[in-house]
Amino acid sequence: MRIPFTTMKAEVKRVLLKVGMTEEKAEICASVHTESSRDGVYSHGLNRVARFVDYVKKGWVDVNAEPTLILKSGAMENYDGNRGPGILNAKFAMNRAIAISKEHGIGLVTLRNTTHWMRGGTYGWDAADKGYAAICWTNTESCMPAWGAKNTRLGNNPFVIALPREEGNIVLDMAMSQFSYGKLQVTRLKNELLPVPGGYDKDGNLTSTPGLIEESMRILPTGYWKGSGFAILLDTVAAILSNGLATSGIDKVQEGSCGGCSQIFIVIDPYVAGGKDFVERTLNETVAYIKTSEPAIAGGEIYYPGELSAKTRKENMEKGIPADDNVWNEILSL
Known part of the structure; x- marks a missing residue:
């Protein structure tokens, strides 16, 4: 599903206010989470909100500090x-x-x-x-x-x-x-493989299957x-x-x-x-x-660092930000 930027930000802010953040702090944090997802870094945007809430409830993060x-x-x-x-x-x-x-x-x-x-x-x-x-x-x-x-x-x-x-x-x-754990999670949720091996399975074999790397914790x-x-x-x-x-x-x-x-x-x-x-x-x-540069693959495009993020940002602002159904429903229930 795709969620409009303002809708996603408002929902994240609602959750942060519920765990005790002030209006100003909730606004800043909700903006950053939503902007991260908007720019294609879903693993550290919407997908991290529930974990942050859990840390606050456990006393590991002090929202007033x-x-x-x-x-x-x-x-x-x-x-x-x-x-x-x-x-x-x-x-x-x-x-x-x-x-x-x-x-x-x-x-x-x-x-x-x-x-x-x-x-x-x-x-x-x-x-x-x-x-x-x-x-x-x-x-x-x-x-x-x-x-x-x-x-x-x-x-x-x-x-x-x-x-x-x-x-x-x-x-x-x-x-x-080679790939962050957040990237492993996003790829697994899409039921996809990594483009190149990103770590080892529990038997020590290089693999592109994100779930096997998460299980072994042997990222490359x-x-x-x-x-x-x-x-x-x-x-x-x-x-x-x-x-x-x-x-x-x-x-x-x-x-x-x-x-x-x-x-x-x-x-x-x-x-x-x-x-x-x-x-x-x-x-x-x-x-x-x-x-x-001549692309290694016909029709391929060469990007400088940050260019793809800006391109994704524009697309997601126009079409809505992609969100995993289960992750979005978890946020709604918080």
């Missing part, structure tokens, strides 16, 4: 998220990083003891829409084996890079696994050993700079996905060195060059 400043040093600020809603904490951190970069050219905000930020790309789009470059990431509980291992010891640690561009922002939003690091190494460094840098928990510590908390995680938000004024005309020209030349 606000981030508190722990340390300020030059262009860097460190905050404790106090287990508040991850979306609100991340929005706050990105806005602070933007404000700092206006003064210094670069702003670094670290966030510890926070909760799941839902779609990481949200905060990259926020910065790019305001004319700033951004790099941000989060660590997570262990959900991926290190390269060569069977049991989970690494987070898939979503990583975002965004650049502003008048004809369409360039935004990379990726996990350190992107780039094999490279993704494994990248995940380790993202995790430890986030923990060290925020004075927060690494994946090994989050595992001890045992309070849902990303409960107690650490996050980094870096914002840069991209026009300091060469000016806006230079930046626009460089990005447009790069995009044009990429788009002239």
Whole structure:
């Protein structure tokens, strides 16, 4: 089924108000969940609402918590998220990083003891829409084996890079696994296979069947050993700079996905060195060059990061946002 944007947002907001959020906070969170689904990231949009409600009811997320400043040093600020809603904490951190970069050219905000930020790309789009470059990431509980291992010891640690561009922002939003668990869920709900192997089944065989990977929890690091190494460094840098928990510590908390995680938000004024005309020209030349690639499959199209999201956004605003029947009915019943 397809749900109009305003209908989906209103229903999500109703649910969030029911669990104790203020009008303002419910509005922001409902917007982010709906925008994520609108842009095609269904796994971290509508599909995450019921889980968030469950975490609130269990006391793992405090809807009334606000981030508190722990340390300020030059262009860097460190905050404790106090287990508040991850979306609100991340929005706050990105806005602070933007404000700092206006003064210094670069702003670094670290966030510890926070909760799941839902779609990481949200905060990259926020910065790019305001004319700033951004790099941000989060660590997570262990959900991926290190390269060569069977049991989970690494987070898939979503990583975002965004650049502003008048004809369409360039935004990379990726996990350190070949496919996130959210993507596995969406693909399974559609009764489809992954386009390439995304992990191992319980017998150690590479597979494209999402349910078998969810069962074994042996998702494949992107780039094999490279993704494994990248995940380790993202995790430890986030923990060290925020004075927060690494994946090994989050595992001890045992309070849902990303409960107690650490996050980094870096914002840069991209026009300091060469000016806006230079930046626009460089990005447009790069995009044009990429788009002239010969497709590997006849009739195929080559996309730059963020282009497909923008295309999906336009289509879903016109036709309605796709929603799994069971997921939508679950939201209606909350």
